[in-house]
Amino acid sequence: MDKILEVKNLKKTFYKAKHVCPAVDDVSFSVKEGSCVGIVGESGCGKSTIARMITCFTRPDAGSVLLDGREMVGAGRKQQMDLYRNVQMVFQTPEDSFDPRRSLGDGIMEGMRNYGMKRKEAGKRMKELLSMVGLEEKYAARYPHEVSGGQCQRAAIARALAVNPRLLICDEATSALDVTVQSQIITLLQKLRKEMGLSVLLICHDLALVQNFCDYVLVMYQGKIVEEGTPDEVIMRPKQDYTKLLIDSVL
Numbered sequence: 001m002d003k004i005l006e007v008k009n010l011k012k013t014f015y016k017a018k019h020v021c022p023a024v025d026d027v028s029f030s031v032k033e034g035s036c037v038g039i040v041g042e043s044g045c046g047k048s049t050i051a052r053m054i055t056c057f058t059r060p061d062a063g064s065v066l067l068d069g070r071e072m073v074g075a076g077r078k079q080q081m082d083l084y085r086n087v088q089m090v091f092q093t094p095e096d097s098f099d100p101r102r103s104l105g106d107g108i109m110e111g112m113r114n115y116g117m118k119r120k121e122a123g124k125r126m127k128e129l130l131s132m133v134g135l136e137e138k139y140a141a142r143y144p145h146e147v148s149g150g151q152c153q154r155a156a157i158a159r160a161l162a163v164n165p166r167l168l169i170c171d172e173a174t175s176a177l178d179v180t181v182q183s184q185i186i187t188l189l190q191k192l193r194k195e196m197g198l199s200v201l202l203i204c205h206d207l208a209l210v211q212n213f214c215d216y217v218l219v220m221y222q223g224k225i226v227e228e229g230t231p232d233e234v235i236m237r238p239k240q241d242y243t244k245l246l247i248d249s250v251l
């Protein structure tokens with residue numbers, strides 16, 4: 001299997017007043033085409049900073065992010081536009097993916113329109129995407145505040161899929177939802193993974209979710225990967241004390 005994403009020796013330190021925060025410290029991993037890699041670890045261990053560096057929102061101090069073998073750190077605007085087409089993010093708060101003054105349908109079409117698709121064609125594709133994520137057509141006209149959290153997250157997934165990405169980064173995408181809706185969104189992601197051959201980087205606190213959904217797991221602590229392997233290896237037979245603590249804390 002080819003690697004869609006390769007992260008090598010990524011580092012990021014934040015400085016606030018006199019306080020030095022090494023948020024990500026020499027992190028390396030890869031995501032194979034069609035696979036799902038999970039990143040788990042306590043709050044503040046650096047998970048979201050990694051996602052932001054992959055998507056060029058935050059510039060690393062050192063290291064490299066290769067997408068299909070192409071270097072993204074320091075890439076020019078054209079290459080970054082290609083990156084955004086191939087990599088999309090789904091966030092914890094789905095409303096953040098949408099402009100509150102525009103309907104969900106418009107929000108889903110925005111990416112397609114930015115890439116030059118005609119309005120009529122984008123409208124047709126938007127309806128297909130709504131159906132793919134299990135929403136009726138009527139939701140296209142609704143505004144983000146007029147739908148439930150779960151419905152809004154489905155629409156956010158439709159928006160992310162609109163530009164046919166190959167890698168979806170889900171940053172705590174189910175954490176704000178109640179358990180039933182969480183499981184519906186995970187079932188949806190599993191279906192999309194199968195149907196579209198999507199690769200997924202799943203950032204989350206929920207070890208049970210990682211165990212059921214991921215092929216490979218990275219455990220982070222204070223900016224570093226302290227353990228990695230298949231879910232069986234990491235969750236059923238953890239080697240590191242920190243992983244054992246993390247597992248014990250949810251039992």
Ligand SMILES: Nc1ncnc2c1ncn2[C@@H]1O[C@H](COP(=O)(O)OP(=O)(O)OP(=O)(O)O)[C@@H](O)[C@H]1O
Pocket residue numbers: 014015016021023041042043044045046047048049050
């Ligand atoms: N822009 C910033 N300026 C200063 N410090 C930052 C910035 N962004 C993140 N940090 C710090 O870097 C560390 C890692 O933050 P990050 O958001 O990556 O953690 P996380 O594992 O995603 O946490 P959570 O699960 O709570 O989202 C934290 O100590 C955070 O306070």
